[in-house]
Amino acid sequence: MSQEQTEQFFRKLSFIRLFESHLLEQFSWGKLSGTTHTCIGQEANAVGITASMGRGDVVFSNHRCHGHYLAFTDDAFGLLAEIMGREEGVCRGWGGSQHLCRDGFYSNGIQGGIVANAVGAALAEKHAETGAVTTVFLGDGTLGEGLVYESMNLAALWSLPVLFVIEHNGYAQSTPTRLQLAGELEARPRAFGIPTLSLASNDADAVHAAVAPLFEQIRAGEGPRCFVSHTYRLGPHSKGDDHRDPAEIEARRTFDPIRLYRTKLPETRATEIEQANQNRLAEIVNRLAESEGS
Amino acid sequence: MKPQERLLVHHINRALTRIMGEDERVLMIGEDLLDPYGGAFKVTKGLSTQFPQRVHTTPISEAAIVGVATGAALRGMRPVCEIMFGDFLGLAFDQILNHATKYPLMYAQEVGCPITIRTPMGGRRGYGPTHSQSLEKFFVGIPGLEVTALHRFQPVEAFYRRAILQRDQPSLIIENKIMYGQEPLDTVARYGDFQVRRHGQDVVDAELSLTDFAHEEVTLITYGGMTDHCLEAARRLLLDEEIASNVLVLGRLSPVQLEATAAACARTGRVLIAEEGTGAWGIGSEWAAQLTDALWGKLKAPIQRVACTAPVLPNSRALEEQVLPSTDTIIQAVQTLMSRT
Numbered sequence: 001m002s003q004e005q006t007e008q009f010f011r012k013l014s015f016i017r018l019f020e021s022h023l024l025e026q027f028s029w030g031k032l033s034g035t036t037h038t039c040i041g042q043e044a045n046a047v048g049i050t051a052s053m054g055r056g057d058v059v060f061s062n063h064r065c066h067g068h069y070l071a072f073t074d075d076a077f078g079l080l081a082e083i084m085g086r087e088e089g090v091c092r093g094w095g096g097s098q099h100l101c102r103d104g105f106y107s108n109g110i111q112g113g114i115v116a117n118a119v120g121a122a123l124a125e126k127h128a129e130t131g132a133v134t135t136v137f138l139g140d141g142t143l144g145e146g147l148v149y150e151s152m153n154l155a156a157l158w159s160l161p162v163l164f165v166i167e168h169n170g171y172a173q174s175t176p177t178r179l180q181l182a183g184e185l186e187a188r189p190r191a192f193g194i195p196t197l198s199l200a201s202n203d204a205d206a207v208h209a210a211v212a213p214l215f216e217q218i219r220a221g222e223g224p225r226c227f228v229s230h231t232y233r234l235g236p237h238s239k240g241d242d243h244r245d246p247a248e249i250e251a252r253r254t255f256d257p258i259r260l261y262r263t264k265l266p267e268t269r270a271t272e273i274e275q276a277n278q279n280r281l282a283e284i285v286n287r288l289a290e291s292e293g294s
Numbered sequence: 295m296k297p298q299e300r301l302l303v304h305h306i307n308r309a310l311t312r313i314m315g316e317d318e319r320v321l322m323i324g325e326d327l328l329d330p331y332g333g334a335f336k337v338t339k340g341l342s343t344q345f346p347q348r349v350h351t352t353p354i355s356e357a358a359i360v361g362v363a364t365g366a367a368l369r370g371m372r373p374v375c376e377i378m379f380g381d382f383l384g385l386a387f388d389q390i391l392n393h394a395t396k397y398p399l400m401y402a403q404e405v406g407c408p409i410t411i412r413t414p415m416g417g418r419r420g421y422g423p424t425h426s427q428s429l430e431k432f433f434v435g436i437p438g439l440e441v442t443a444l445h446r447f448q449p450v451e452a453f454y455r456r457a458i459l460q461r462d463q464p465s466l467i468i469e470n471k472i473m474y475g476q477e478p479l480d481t482v483a484r485y486g487d488f489q490v491r492r493h494g495q496d497v498v499d500a501e502l503s504l505t506d507f508a509h510e511e512v513t514l515i516t517y518g519g520m521t522d523h524c525l526e527a528a529r530r531l532l533l534d535e536e537i538a539s540n541v542l543v544l545g546r547l548s549p550v551q552l553e554a555t556a557a558a559c560a561r562t563g564r565v566l567i568a569e570e571g572t573g574a575w576g577i578g579s580e581w582a583a584q585l586t587d588a589l590w591g592k593l594k595a596p597i598q599r600v601a602c603t604a605p606v607l608p609n610s611r612a613l614e615e616q617v618l619p620s621t622d623t624i625i626q627a628v629q630t631l632m633s634r635t
């Protein structure tokens with residue numbers, strides 16, 4: 001990793017955290033309506049995986065999509081405006097937090113269905129010979145949906161350029177894995193002959209190093225790959241609905257991806273980047289406040 | 295022309311072949327599509343030989359068929375899904391409701407999702423409770439989905455070309471199993487003793503009359519597989535009861551566009567709607583509500599509806615005949631209509 005890339009990773013990681021913390025704060029003050037699902041604790045996947053993507057690549061994401069969206073498009077203004085229900089939003093206020101679309105990024109709040117859509121997108125890119133990789137993000141909870149397996153089956157049968165990313169954060173909303181997932185998680189994609197790489201790390205560099213070869217293999221025409229990230233959601237499922245043991249969450253803070261990554265930079269540089277992120281967010285918030293009602 | 299080449303199934307096949315030949319973005323996705331089998335009803339026969347790269351035979355995964363087509367459509371392809379029996383469309387319901395139709399609507403941008411889903415519906419072949427239904431009523435309420443039903447007076451190629459190449463939103467095409475084996479009447483100006491008029495372009499409504507399109511007393515409205523039963527009822531009503539009627543065969547079920555239909559109904563003031571599926575919350579329910587609104591003050595009797603009378607279609611052909619709407623039940627409903635005037 002070059003110093004520049006390390007700084008870039010930290011800039012993205014800390015901005016996603018800042019952005020989503022702002023959202024939760026706004027919700028707690030009643031300044032945002034509806035619902036939202038933050039990826040607090042899982043940011044290393046968004047940053048580490050999208051770093052392998054290039055122009056023309058496609059992403060399908062789920063309800064917990066802000067981190068993926070910000071890391072892929074860097075469109076913080078469009079996202080915040082969208083969540084605020086504003087005309088300037090990326091989907092003009094119609095989609096909201098879970099339904100975003102821009103430059104090859106698509107998200108949907110229904111579990112499982114996007115996996116088939118991602119496989120279809122990969123089919124289209126293969127027909128058009130674009131060399132694009134389609135990545136679909138799903139969670140361990142999504143593995144309860146049958147369409148996931150139909151889709152993996154087709155991706156393997158047709159050797160499609162698609163990367164399945166399973167962010168295993170231990171919970172399907174409030175339900176722990178032991179109550180909702182039988183057998184071995186990694187055995188699922190492997191049963192379809194999809195080479196599957198498993199990683200238990202919230203270090204964005206480690207995620208990037210693990211996933212980059214998968215992108216190369218997919219681009220080389222070797223067919224689908226699956227990446228399983230054993231991670232943890234430090235924040236609530238949505239806004240405040242958290243009944244987990246606080247001691248369990250506290251113990252996981254040691255592996256907070258932002259805290260982990262911050263140590264890779266000199267303290268002064270890390271602080272500068274954090275300050276720049278805060279300025280950037282404040283500027284977006286101000287722009288939206290100024291244009292409100294205009 | 296070989297006898298089988300005159301049948302509607304062959305005309306659909308030829309239309310699909312031409313459309314695939316014209317545009318490389320068109321994919322066929324469905325179960326058992328490959329030659330020599332060529333699809334359960336042979337609609338796609340020959341396509342996999344002519345376009346081996348673009349005909350994708352699938353596992354038994356209806357949700358994935360529509361889901362994959364949806365993703366491919368978002369990325370610029372124009373996929374056509376074959377759902378082997380319309381009864382299996384329920385397995386793909388969420389993909390239609392929350393994915394294919396939702397993307398263009400909820401992204402509020404110029405995002406197209408041009409998928410076409412073709413599927414055969416209808417009974418009278420003794421296929422039993424889960425292979426004979428007419429389930430289109432469960433799909434017509436989905437915003438953003440156009441539902442059309444092929445009928446014999448419909449020019450075939452324009453109908454498919456419009457859905458597959460000219461629309462940017464999802465289309466569901468209902469084909470009727472019995473109709474596959476009938477000859478198309480897509481250009482005729484007369485059918486038996488009926489005169490045929492057509493309204494609309496590409497998706498055509500047909501209007502048939504045994505008299506003069508001016509002095510009928512009753513309007514029979516239907517679509518798809520109930521057409522022949524309505525025509526036979528109209529013929530017998532005129533011969534046996536001296537009741538003149540016009541028959542309207544609608545091409546589009548949803549979104550509802552009934553202006554031309556309402557004008558034809560205004561002449562008679564008596565309207566009957568015939569559909570093969572179960573009646574409650576049916577196609578006829580919405581049509582009747584909208585026609586009542588458009589025709590208020592001109593209706594001489596409440597709009598009558600004829601539909602399947604049983605909650606399940608029996609396997610026995612004899613029992614099936616008893617519960618499906620027939621020429622007899624249409625005639626009885628017309629008599630009710632006349633008696634309530």
